[in-house]
Amino acid sequence: MPKVTEEHxxxxxxxxxxxxxxxxxxQGFHKTTMADVIAASELSAGxxxxxxxxxxxxxAAIAEEALxxxxxxxxxxxxxxxxVHPAMVLERVxxxxxxxxxxxxxxxxxxxxxxxxxALRNPVVMEIAGGKYRMLRTRFTEVARRAQSDGTxxxxxxxxxxxxxxxxxxxxFILQRLIIxxxxxxxxxxxxxxxxx
Amino acid sequence: MPKVTEEHxxxxxxxxxxxxxxxxxxQGFHKTTMADVIAASELSAGxxxxxxxxxxxxxAAIAEEALxxxxxxxxxxxxxxxxVHPAMVLERVxxxxxxxxxxxxxxxxxxxxxxxxxALRNPVVMEIAGGKYRMLRTRFTEVARRAQSDGTxxxxxxxxxxxxxxxxxxxxFILQRLIIxxxxxxxxxxxxxxxxx
Numbered sequence: 001m002p003k004v005t006e007e008h009x010x011x012x013x014x015x016x017x018x019x020x021x022x023x024x025x026x027q028g029f030h031k032t033t034m035a036d037v038i039a040a041s042e043l044s045a046g047x048x049x050x051x052x053x054x055x056x057x058x059x060a061a062i063a064e065e066a067l068x069x070x071x072x073x074x075x076x077x078x079x080x081x082x083x084v085h086p087a088m089v090l091e092r093v094x095x096x097x098x099x100x101x102x103x104x105x106x107x108x109x110x111x112x113x114x115x116x117x118x119a120l121r122n123p124v125v126m127e128i129a130g131g132k133y134r135m136l137r138t139r140f141t142e143v144a145r146r147a148q149s150d151g152t153x154x155x156x157x158x159x160x161x162x163x164x165x166x167x168x169x170x171x172x173f174i175l176q177r178l179i180i181x182x183x184x185x186x187x188x189x190x191x192x193x194x195x196x197x
Numbered sequence: 198m199p200k201v202t203e204e205h206x207x208x209x210x211x212x213x214x215x216x217x218x219x220x221x222x223x224q225g226f227h228k229t230t231m232a233d234v235i236a237a238s239e240l241s242a243g244x245x246x247x248x249x250x251x252x253x254x255x256x257a258a259i260a261e262e263a264l265x266x267x268x269x270x271x272x273x274x275x276x277x278x279x280x281v282h283p284a285m286v287l288e289r290v291x292x293x294x295x296x297x298x299x300x301x302x303x304x305x306x307x308x309x310x311x312x313x314x315x316a317l318r319n320p321v322v323m324e325i326a327g328g329k330y331r332m333l334r335t336r337f338t339e340v341a342r343r344a345q346s347d348g349t350x351x352x353x354x355x356x357x358x359x360x361x362x363x364x365x366x367x368x369x370f371i372l373q374r375l376i377i378x379x380x381x382x383x384x385x386x387x388x389x390x391x392x393x394x
Contacts, residue, residue, distance in 0.1 A: 028227050028314055086392065110317050117225055117314030119376055120307050130376050137377065157391035164380050165388035168369020175368045176361060179316055179327050180334065183361050191362035194354035195283065197394050 013051050016041045017065065018105055020058040025106045029059065029118035029125070056124040059115060063132050066108045070096060074139040084146035086153070086166055087189065087196050094173055094185040101177070109174045116171075133167070140166040152197060210248050213238045214262065215302055217255040222303045226256065226315035226322070253321040256312060260329050263305045267293060271336040281343035283350070283363055284386065284393050291370055291382040298374070306371045313368075330364075337363040349394060 019041035023032040034055055038048045052058045073096055077089050101107045119126040144162035147153040153162055169192070176183045216238035220229040231252055235245045249255045270293055274286050298304045316323040341359035344350040350359055366389070373380045 026318075028225070028318060030225050031227055113317055114314050116372060116376065117311050120310055121223075121225060126376065130378070133373070133377055137373075154391045157387055158384075161384045161388035162391050163388070164373060164385055165366070165369070165392055168373060168385070169362070169365055170369070171372045172362070172365020172367070172369045175313060176330070176334075176365060179313065179323065180330055181327070187355075187358045188361055188365070190354055191358035191360070194351045194359050195362055195393055197392060 009051075012043070012047065013061075016043065016048055016051055017058065017061050020055075021062060021106050021108075021111055024062075024111050024114050029055070029114045030121065054124075056122070056128065059118070059125050060128045062108075062111055063115065063128055066100070066112065067132050067136060069100065070136060071139065074142070078139070078142055078146070083150040083152070084143055085150075086143055086147050086162075087192050089140075089143050090166065090169055090192055091185065091189045093170060094188055097170070097174065098177070098185050107178075109178060112174060113178065137163050137167045206248075209240070209244065210258075213240065213245055213248055214255065214258050217252075218259060218303050218305075218308055221259075221308050221311050226252070226311045227318065251321075253319070253325065256315070256322055257325045259305075259308060260312065260325055263297070263309065264329050264333060266297065267333060268336065271339070275336070275339055275343070280347040280349065281340055282347075283340055283344050284389050286337075286340050287363065287366055287389055288382065288386045290367060291385055294367070294371065295374070295382050304375075306375060309371060310375065334360050334364045 016037065020032070020037045023036045023040050027036075032055065034045075034048070034052075037052075037055070037058065038045050041048055052061070070093060073092060074089075077084065077092060097109060101109045115125060115129055119129040140163035141159050143166060144153060144159035147162075148155040148157075148159060169188075173183060173188050213234065217229070217234045220233045220237050224233075229252065231242075231245070234252070234255065235242050238245055249258070267290060270289060271286075274281065274289060294306060298306045312322060312326055316326040337360035338356050340363060341350060341356035344359075345352040345354075345356060366385075370380060370382075370385050
């Protein structure tokens with residue numbers, strides 16, 4: 001048998017994750033089974049299980065893929081020595097979200113909403129989503145601290161509480177974009193700049 | 198046969214809606230069937246169909262019940278002649294949400310998250326959710342206009358854009374409360390007051 005290269009493994013893994021995304025977009029997490037993912041991936045059951053032992057492991061991979069890019073974005077923003085304004089950070093995050101949502105292969109924000117619903121019924125998914133969101137929110141805590149030291153936000157307030165609100169803008173944007181349909185990074189940022197200090 | 202009183206009809210209807218809520222909390226909207234609701238309601242199929250022709254009609258009833266109370270809250274807030282501060286309005290809305298979430302019969306915010314996921318797959322639910330959210334958001338547009346005439350928010354910004362952001366705080370709060378678990382109306386309002394003008 002030929003030796004499977006690392007490149008080959010990465011491509012196979014991506015193929016399975018893409019198959020899982022299309023299943024979830026079509027029927028939600030709860031109804032999606034490993035058998036559905038295997039059928040959609042056009043690989044053998046053995047091949048798929050070689051990468052992912054369960055649906056939950058695939059959920060974790062999808063979340064990892066979607067959120068690692070957001071995390072990189074924070075790294076870029078926070079590396080600067082200049083002032084870090086929350087509105088500017090949120091503008092970048094929302095632009096990034098709108099951009100990845102339009103990529104071929106399915107709107108990842110729709111997968112996110114399915115994951116929220118699944119988390120409420122599936123403790124493993126809850127653990128994955130909770131962990132990822134907690135990590136992402138610590139980035140907003142850093143933004144809050146920076147804005148406090150810049151004097152943009154009252155330094156007397158717990159930065160964790162500020163981070164809750166800043167993080168909360170994101171699902172608010174995603175949900176309105178999907179369900180009401182009239183928000184864009186431009187309209188949302190205009191609203192944000194009007195209300196933020 | 199005895200004549201069915203209006204009171205009796207209201208109680209029966211509430212019994213069906215309560216049964217549907219428990220089904221959705223257990224298995225999500227997508228997996229819930231009319232047969233599940235009928236079984237959980239302990240009424241006959243004919244009795245249930247006498248009130249609701251489809252799962253979607255029950256979804257609409259649950260949404261109506263949950264959101265009409267929020268709408269009344271806005272009416273109370275907006276009736277005043279005094280200044281209407283967005284942070285004050287949001288504080289009241291979040292307190293109300295936290296309060297109804299703790300009522301017996303199941304956390305209605307969990308049903309909300311299930312409805313978001315279902316809306317993305319079911320055009321009828323999308324129509325119901327979109328319509329309800331659009332209506333609720335017009336209340337935030339009124340708040341934005343009032344805050345603009347009070348001078349709390351820049352009058353040069355489209356109040357619809359401000360409303361998008363104000364409305365967006367609510368799903369952001371609900372989601373973190375359910376998935377991260379550490380937000381309360383108090384912490385969120387503290388964060389809000391720190392960042393709002």
